[in-house]
Amino acid sequence: MVSRDYIRRREQRTGWLLMLPALLVLLLVYAFPILRAFWLSFFTENLSTNLEPVFSGLDNYGLMVGDGRFWQSMRNTAVFTLFTLFFELGLGLIIALALDQAFRGRGLARTIAILPWALPTALIALAWRWIFNTEFGVWNDMLMRLHLIGNPVNWLGEPFWAMVAVIAADVWKTTSFVAILLLAGLQSISQDLYEAHALDGASPWQSFRQITLPLIAPQIVITMLFRFAQSFGIFDLIQVMTGGGPGGATETVSIYIYAAVMRYLDFGYGAALVTVTFLVLVAVVALSWLYISRLRAKTE
């Protein structure tokens, strides 16, 4: 008699065989470039070596420690990521709560809310660059009409304001995406819970704290993960809006990597930068994953 185990094993084997092409593609597309960058980061490969890789151990990582521009770009990336995450989560949650209520035209409102996310980033960045233009921008025009400022402010030319401007642009673009993700979480919460809670005498604020937040916590964490990974690798928006300027005040790690590889042809150092950025990303994602699984274990 053919054992059940045998059938199961055969099915498993077929399953693996069917998945093999997909796994190979994944390996080729993800694992290979990362491993190759890791490998390359132990070599010096730049114009001083005629673009030939020469083994140099940890030299590239040593250079990074003393490279002020690397630390500045890391700091910029951290500031950008923290502030965009904070505002996008906060505003996104408010919008999600609003869109979760029943009102006329809700479908339309939901569609409009996703629009900024659906538009191409480079176009949006170009539009924001015009909005913040010193002489012709609408933002300065509005503020001056309201007499909030006397003279035009050079938004993208001042280090502090340039960072504020790119954060504002990213928040505008991505908040709706966060809202949609959180809305999905909100809709999975049964209304019965709120009714029962209200019967027990809970206020809406208590319901929000005790039911809504704990139940959408996984969605919040996943959204944060998504957004963290995207913000940490931000390139297009900033490249188009400020090019990393003024004076490197908005230069993120991705923009620095691009300069190291494309402008300086310093492939070894670029690879080391990629490796470090990747490891930071992996570390944060791993920590969040740990947190989610703890959360799951608690609720089960």
Place this chain on the structure above:
Amino acid sequence: MLVGAHVWSQQPVTISFLLRAVEADQMQGLAEQFMAENPNIRIQMVRGPNAADAVENLYTTSFLLGDSPYDILFSDVVWIPKFAAAGWLLDLSDRVSEADLSDFLPADVAAGLYQGGLYRMPFRSDMGMLYYRTDLLEQVGLAPPETFDDLITAAETIQAQTDVDWGFTWQGLQYEGLVTNFVEIIAGYGGFWIDPTTLEVGLDQPAGVQAVEFMKGLIDRRISPPGVTNYIEEDSLRQFQNGNVAFLRNWPYAWAEANRPGTPVAGKIALKPMVHAAGEQPAACLGGWGFGISSTTPHPEEAWRVVEFFTSPGPLKDFITEFAYVPSRRALFTDPDVLATFPHYEQLLEVAETAVPRPPVGQYAQVSDILQRYLSAAISDQMTAEAAMRAAAGESRRVLGVEG
């Protein structure tokens, strides 16, 4: 294979290169003239973006792939060492005679040299200089300034005695333009940025620090407006055009802009080589565009014919006269036809003779970024001149691999 080769030999060879779309329009006339004279060679000008660094990136990407679709590199003067160091360009020294080279401005030739090879044929040149208001100098009874001190005296006198607000505008934003201003000043103090043969870095020597202190001093003494640290060419020119400033550092294009009919300063301006320290020589930072040939092109002979044509005296003269550019050939500055259109080219030649290239090192983009960062920090008062130059010199030495 043989059949294919046979068919190909009947076909005209296509020589292609990438350039900014505006320039492709301007160079179309010359290209057509060449193709009419050489029916077996077609020139294909690929129209790229109008931002020069975007064009550089496109060239870089295509060369990195190993088999560039471009036979010719149409290049800003500062790209050449990088492309040569990467091995992407052919050495042209065997193709051009000493006699022909000596007709070009010496700095234009020097800018194409990398480790003994010649990788660029100069096309149109560019250089920085001092513009001044003849009427204002006359009003206060001063001669055009020769030295840094003369400039400071003249500017302060004019600011005190006339209703002109500012003495001198230049380019102080953190970008390549700031470096070109600095190159002229450090050379004017007898110093240097990087010696291309020894790779010695001279930023932290006295002349380097003096140069930065001069630039800072212009702002501190209110000779230059505080906003100059955010200026690019257009901003500094606009102040000068409006009659708001006595002296301007800019490129040759500013002449026509400031003399445009209806401009308050039209007809009241003159140009001269940059000011310098007493006992030193003036210097003009060299810019401009030229041609290199890809080391992977299957048609180096035909590519050379194209380059030779574009950079030869006749076509070059037609081109610079029609589009008001500066020639790289010395004889064209004093050519009667050119002078009939642009009488000021006689003074411009004086400036051109003082031109110095930016250091032709492979890592130019990197060392320029370093210098830009620290110059900007110094002139916007975030660092002292000495600390900024010491840091810039240290980082530059690390990049160049010459630990000091």
